[in-house]
Amino acid sequence: MIEIRQLSKSFGSLQVLKNIDLTIKQQEVVVLIGSSGSGKSTLLRCLNFLETANGGEIIIDSELINSDKTNLNKVREKVGMVFQHFNLFPHKTVLENIIEAPIYVKREKKEHAILKAQKLLQKVGLRDKANFYPEQLSGGQKQRVAIARALAMEPQVMLFDEPTSALDPELVGEVLQVMKELAREGMTMVIVTHEMGFAKEVADRVIMLADGYIIEENHPNELFSNPQHERTQRFLNQVL
Amino acid sequence: MTLFTNIIDIISEHGIAFLKASWMTISITAISLLFAMIIGFIFSSFKISSNKILNRIADLYIGIIRGTPLIVQIMFLYYGIANFVTLSSFTAGALALGIHTGAYIAEIIRGAVQSIDRGQLEAARSLGMPKSLAMRRIIFPQAYKRAIPPLGNQFIISLKDSSLVAYISVTDLYNTALTVQGENFMPFETYFVVGLYYLIIVLIFTFITNKVEKKLDVSKPKEALPA
Ligand SMILES: Nc1ncnc2c1ncn2[C@@H]1O[C@H](COP(=O)(O)OP(=O)(O)OP(=O)(O)O)[C@@H](O)[C@H]1O
Ligand SMILES: [Mg+2]
Numbered sequence: 001m002i003e004i005r006q007l008s009k010s011f012g013s014l015q016v017l018k019n020i021d022l023t024i025k026q027q028e029v030v031v032l033i034g035s036s037g038s039g040k041s042t043l044l045r046c047l048n049f050l051e052t053a054n055g056g057e058i059i060i061d062s063e064l065i066n067s068d069k070t071n072l073n074k075v076r077e078k079v080g081m082v083f084q085h086f087n088l089f090p091h092k093t094v095l096e097n098i099i100e101a102p103i104y105v106k107r108e109k110k111e112h113a114i115l116k117a118q119k120l121l122q123k124v125g126l127r128d129k130a131n132f133y134p135e136q137l138s139g140g141q142k143q144r145v146a147i148a149r150a151l152a153m154e155p156q157v158m159l160f161d162e163p164t165s166a167l168d169p170e171l172v173g174e175v176l177q178v179m180k181e182l183a184r185e186g187m188t189m190v191i192v193t194h195e196m197g198f199a200k201e202v203a204d205r206v207i208m209l210a211d212g213y214i215i216e217e218n219h220p221n222e223l224f225s226n227p228q229h230e231r232t233q234r235f236l237n238q239v240l
Numbered sequence: 241m242t243l244f245t246n247i248i249d250i251i252s253e254h255g256i257a258f259l260k261a262s263w264m265t266i267s268i269t270a271i272s273l274l275f276a277m278i279i280g281f282i283f284s285s286f287k288i289s290s291n292k293i294l295n296r297i298a299d300l301y302i303g304i305i306r307g308t309p310l311i312v313q314i315m316f317l318y319y320g321i322a323n324f325v326t327l328s329s330f331t332a333g334a335l336a337l338g339i340h341t342g343a344y345i346a347e348i349i350r351g352a353v354q355s356i357d358r359g360q361l362e363a364a365r366s367l368g369m370p371k372s373l374a375m376r377r378i379i380f381p382q383a384y385k386r387a388i389p390p391l392g393n394q395f396i397i398s399l400k401d402s403s404l405v406a407y408i409s410v411t412d413l414y415n416t417a418l419t420v421q422g423e424n425f426m427p428f429e430t431y432f433v434v435g436l437y438y439l440i441i442v443l444i445f446t447f448i449t450n451k452v453e454k455k456l457d458v459s460k461p462k463e464a465l466p467a
Contacts, residue, residue: 050362077368087363091381101367104377146363153367 001026001157001188002047007056008212009042016042018212019056024157027186031199031220034209035235040192043209044159047190048079061156077105080150084162086142088134088149094121095130098149106153113152120148124178140171144178151182158182160191194239200224208232246429254420258437261416266441268330268410269402272337273395279342284349298346305343311404313340318408333405341398348394352387353379385456392449396442403438413437 002024009017016039024030032040045051047058049065049072058065065075089097098117102108108116121127124144134142143163150158160179164172176198183189183202193199199206200220208216208229216229224240227233251258286298305313318332327335356379364374406415417434421427 048366050365073365073368073370076366079366081363081366083359083363085359087357087359089360089363089378089382100377101364101369104373105368149367 001028001061002190003057003059004047005057005059007043007046007053007058009039009046009051009053016212017046017053020212020214022207022214024188024190027188028204029183029187029189029191029202031203031206032190032192032209033194033196033199033206033235033239035238038209039212040209041161044081044161044190044192047157047159048076048081050081073105077153078156080153080155080158082143082146082150082158082160082163084165086134086139086146086166088142088146090134093131093133094126094137094145097134097145098152101149102152117148117152120151121145123151123181124148125174138171139167140174143167143175147175147178147182157188157190160189160193162192162194164193164195196224196236196240208235210235243429246426247433250420250424250426250429250433254416254433257416257420258413258434261411261413262437262441264410265399265402265412265414265438268334268337268405268412269395269399272334272341272402273398275334275338276341276345276398279338280345280349283342283346284353287346287350288353302343302346305340310336310340310401311407314404314408329405329408329410333402333408333410337398337402337405340401341394344394344397345391348387348390349383351390352383355386356382388449388453388456392446392453395449396445399442399445400438 002022004020004022007017007020007022008015020043032043034040042051046053047060060075061078063070063075065072089100092100095114095117098120099110099113102113102116103110118127118130121130124147126141126144126148129137129141129145134145137145147158147163163179164175167175172195176195179189179191179198180202191199191203203220205217206220206223207214208223208227208231210229210231216223216227216232218228223232224236227236283298283301286294287302289295314333314336317327317336318329321327353375360378360382361371361374364378365371369377402412403414406412406418409415413434417430421430424430
């Protein structure tokens with residue numbers, strides 16, 4: 001589904017990603033972990049081209065994405081993204097947030113987009129909030145709307161960058177629940193999270209980033225119970 | 241007491257002339273602002289653009305305009321280029337005011353756009369929206385509400401600055417005051433009256449912008465409808 005070869009990314013003199021190789025299979029759920037500043041967000045942002053990599057190749061859906069030649073907007077349609085701070089459009093209702101891109105990017109008929117949005121809202125448990133504005137929602141509700149908004153583009157992969165980090169503890173569960181449901185349905189997902197219980201339950205693979213390298217990757221049971229790298233051990237001791 | 245009667249006299253004698261002059265002040269300001277808004281939009285998008293050449297052009301324009309006095313710009317357009325193009329005093333005045341205010345409006349619009357959280361553009365782009373669509377549908381609708389208070393402020397400044405066109409003999413409020421004062425030799429009373437006219441126009445305008453601001457208040461969402 002996604003193939004990353006020798007990906008590197010620098011900000012000025014700071015090299016954040018160093019020759020990352022990573023393949024993500026269809027329907028696979030991959031969790032990225034690593035301490036703050038290790039480049040987790042940067043890696044995700046390179047995958048939907050919010051950042052332009054300095055070197056390496058990204059192949060999505062067997063197409064080599066060359067940022068000069070490929071229509072990146074078309075690629076982004078295939079890759080949904082959920083942000084830590086939701087980034088809902090505050091001047092639009094929940095429903096309008098969800099139907100915006102399907103109508104203006106995919107040129108769907110409005111009635112069709114609305115029907116689909118209502119189904120998605122049902123799925124994330126917010127059917128009754130369609131005509132609310134984002135600021136009238138709790139954090140957990142906002143993040144569920146953001147997930148529905150990304151899903152409305154019918155992406156082939158979903159990227160999550162710490163989707164529950166900005167939430168009050170009691171609201172984390174409802175968002176993770178929606179993500180588990182997505183995983184069960186077979187959505188391909190790449191998730192940055194510090195929720196290790198969730199990772200254990202849902203992830204097919206956990207990847208540990210440090211200093212711009214993938215230093216360790218394994219099935220969550222293996223990686224959490226028997227980490228090979230001492231940086232991984234130290235990191236897990238801090239978060240578990 | 242004579243002060244007061246003098247003022248009444250000036251108003252009864254020249255009130256109509258001042259009203260006509262007010263109309264001139266308002267129309268030259270309005271036309272210049274229309275022009276300034278267009279310039280402001282164009283140059284703010286030059287500044288926001290990722291194209292370095294467009295950035296430079298905008299910086300140059302804004303730099304020159306902000307770095308030179310308005311009166312010099314007015315004189316330049318009326319007398320300075322008279323050998324090449326002759327503009328009527330009204331056209332030269334409106335043009336100079338528009339070019340001048342446009343630079344400030346460009347900065348106001350740029351500031352409002354850049355005050356919108358980066359995450360908004362990223363979210364829009366991540367949904368596959370091209371930059372122009374994202375600006376039009378997501379960024380501008382949020383930014384223009386933030387631009388209204390500083391724009392209102394700028395409009396008031398422009399209205400008062402328009403008094404400088406008196407020096408190229410546009411018969412605006414200030415020019416009329418100069419004429420009246422030259423006839424009656426009562427500078428205190430005459431400038432008091434013309435000040436009053438400006439103040440009333442500004443107060444009416446402020447009242448309108450406050451209404452608009454309230455109506456567009458971003459912090460208060462429209463009533464949520466039952467689903
Ligand atoms: N736009 C940018 N300009 C300059 N430096 C940046 C930029 N974005 C990220 N960085 C730097 O790159 C490094 C990696 O950042 P990144 O956000 O990918 O880390 P992260 O693993 O997601 O951390 P966190 O857990 O805190 O979110 C950090 O040192 C950060 O300061
Ligand atoms: Mg991060």
